Amino acid sequence: MHPREGWTEDRRELVTRRGFLRQSAGAGLLLGGAGSLLAACGEAGTAGTSGSASGVLPLPRPGNPVTWPIHKGNHAIKSGLAPETGATLKVYNWVAYINQAVVNSFAKKYNCKVQVSTFNTMDEALAKIHSGQVSFDVFMGVTIDVLGPLIAQKFIQPLNHSYLPNITQAWPDFQNPFYDGKWRYTVPYTIYTTGMSWRKDHVPENPYRMTNPWAMPWQPKYKGKVAILDDYRESISLGLMKNGVFNLNTTSASQIQASGQALQNLASLTNVQINNNDYTQIPAGQVWIHHAWSGDMAAAESYMPKGVPVEVVGYWFPPDGKGPVGNDLNTVLRTAANPVLAHLFLNYLLDAHNALNNISWNGYMQPLNEITPQRLVKEQILPPSLMSTAVLPSFFRRGVMELQIPLTTNLLWHQAWQAASKGV
């Protein structure tokens, strides 16, 4: 069972942590409050540097960074405050996306209680936060796509950097990321790539030697043994890259349709399965080629059947780093009852020692300077044969990212995916 999402009885049904946003593209939290959002953007002094294709919110891009404004009535906490005493820090996170041992050690260090509540989809999380029925301090695993609306609706508070000295341990890119200039509202949590996983003992083709490895699933001889991710952004992106298009935020209707068509062809060629069980299906040999997330495959060893070495599992990501890269963020909610502890918790997770402890259970890398592929192997967290699942700082710069797209484009992506996935 995968350490991150295996805690429900329904392993096959579960929507993954990242699947949520691909499904909602940041729409979920926006159950209302359009007026407040517009008003908020009206105040934006520094946002809006990137032309907003949606007409309202800026769309952060690596070449078009956004520094979100500090809104009236939503300021960072003051410096030098003592941590709340006798408090219960309330953390809201994806199912099984943090090592309980790390949570416990934080609680011990700061003499507090920590209560972790979980969600399965971002829609669920955002709807709860929007309803105001819950009062959490820390909101973990936030993806870049929803960041703008979260800030505009004042759901998360600006961070006071004086409580977060461990940010210096993060890769330099995350100390002024394009999606949150001056890291005003977020600190990084995990980083991952999307690539191709395969069973070397069943599939002789090596993607590292293929002309177009993104086309690896399109092989009829592996009918019934091929799967792609159940995630409209990831899978339409796969079709795009198979077709040679590497703008994963494309607004071109013809490119999107061609990608959808490629996926439909894949379905007729291979009876492709659509799920996010890459971490169990490849180790178990149920599927031989799976479009996969690096963090999932890093945990493959835990799922290998008895007697099958983890070396039979391969994970390919373009060695030059030109493939899908994503990262999740940690934030403090504006209504946090324990904002100081919340800051300290974020800081605690940015410490390399704690991060290693977390990764050993979670599988997903954290973008910290001391967390190198070599160290993960040395600490026996990552098998040497799966070094390719490790993410390097250069990947973040050279990789292609699936970011927030305009609503009309999002509709096209969804339509292409619906026709290809047929509801599965």
Next chain:
Amino acid sequence: MAVRALTTRGDKQRRLFWACLAAPGIIWLTLLFIVPFYTVLAIAAGRLNELFGTPIAVWNPLHWSAANLQAAWREISGSSAFLGPIILRTLFYTAAAAILCLVIGYPAAYFVARFGGRRKALFLVLLIAPFWISYMMRMLAWVDLLQTNGYVNQALLNLHLIGHPIGWLSGQSVTVILGLVYGYIPYLILVLYAGLDRIDPALIEAGRDLGLNRAQAFRRVTLPLSRQPIMTAMLITVLPMLGDYFTNQLMSGATNTSMIGNVINQQLSTPLFQGVGAVLSVMMLLVLIIPMIWYVIATNRTTRDAA
């Protein structure tokens, strides 16, 4: 006069009593059916928040829009339509599973009703036993059994019935149909049992006395008297099967076995498509109402004939 007044008052009190007794159920139904159904209608005929792509329910029917209906229709019959084969597949899977349920379930229910004797209660408990475990857990058990290296493949390999493991979970129609049969057959058996148990054995004995052999008695007495229970059982089985998405998702997860329930489920979990998903849900409901109406008419006719 006084007696009549007392009787009238007594009738009124009785009516009031029964109305009060029915009230919680009626309120419950109102809250859990009518209100949610109207909400679905309001979303189906509602608008889209153009800023964020979330559905906006429109409560006033005077302001309802047909945009979602048109979008849903394009998925059924437009140039980019993809629902046609899925609808046909759903009908085929449901019909095949329902027939299999009947073929397997009728003898079981008949046996318990006619020959259960003192062990009837035990048989009934055994029939209800699957309900003690959740549907999802039962399906997950099958997922384990049907895996490439699962017991089913191992048994077939050991018996030399197959040369290599079968990918039961890799988009096989037969797996989905059998999954549906397994999931819904207890409902069919229980309903059939309830109906068959009520058949007066004297009627069958009368048939035998009039010279029918066992098979003839079954065909000419038991089977006609089973028509009503069969209709009820089929209805109770077929309706949820038509909207099922979970079985396919667990037992296949491939596009070539997807059912209409999968499409609706996906649309309802995608904010941009929730309006269209709501339209498809309403369409589905309207289609499902047809066999319900037929059932009510048939039941009334049978009751009338019996009277």
